[in-house]
Amino acid sequence: xxxxxxxxxxxxxxxxxxxxxxxxxxxxxxxxxxxxxxxxxxxxxxxxxxxxxxxxxxxxxxxxxxxxxxxxxxxxxxxxxxxxxxxxxxxxxxxxxxxxx
Numbered sequence: 001x002x003x004x005x006x007x008x009x010x011x012x013x014x015x016x017x018x019x020x021x022x023x024x025x026x027x028x029x030x031x032x033x034x035x036x037x038x039x040x041x042x043x044x045x046x047x048x049x050x051x052x053x054x055x056x057x058x059x060x061x062x063x064x065x066x067x068x069x070x071x072x073x074x075x076x077x078x079x080x081x082x083x084x085x086x087x088x089x090x091x092x093x094x095x096x097x098x099x100x101x
Contacts, residue, residue, distance in 0.1 A: 020084040027077035034070050 012018065031037065040062065047058040063071065 017084060017087055020080045020087065023080035024077050024084070027073045027080065030073040031070055031077070034067060034073070 044055065044058060044062075048055045063074070066074075
C-alpha cells in the first residue's frame, strides 16, 4: 500500500494543476525579486486618481519599460494562471465519476 500512496502523491504533486500553481508562485517570487513592487503600487495609486485612461497608460508604460526578466515572469504567470483557470473550469463541467473498487 505504501507504493500506491507514493504513486498517488507523486501524481498529485506533478499534475497540471500543481505545475501551474508552482509556475505562478515562482513567477510572483521572481517579480518580487526583480522589481520594487511596493513602489509600483504606490505610483499606480497616485496615477489612478486621474482616471481610468491614465491608469491604462501607466500599466502600458510600466510593462513596456520593465526589464525583460520581469516581462517574461509576467508572461509565465499569465499563461500558468490561464491554464489553471481552464483546468478548473474543465473539471467543474465534467461529470463526477464514483468508482467503487
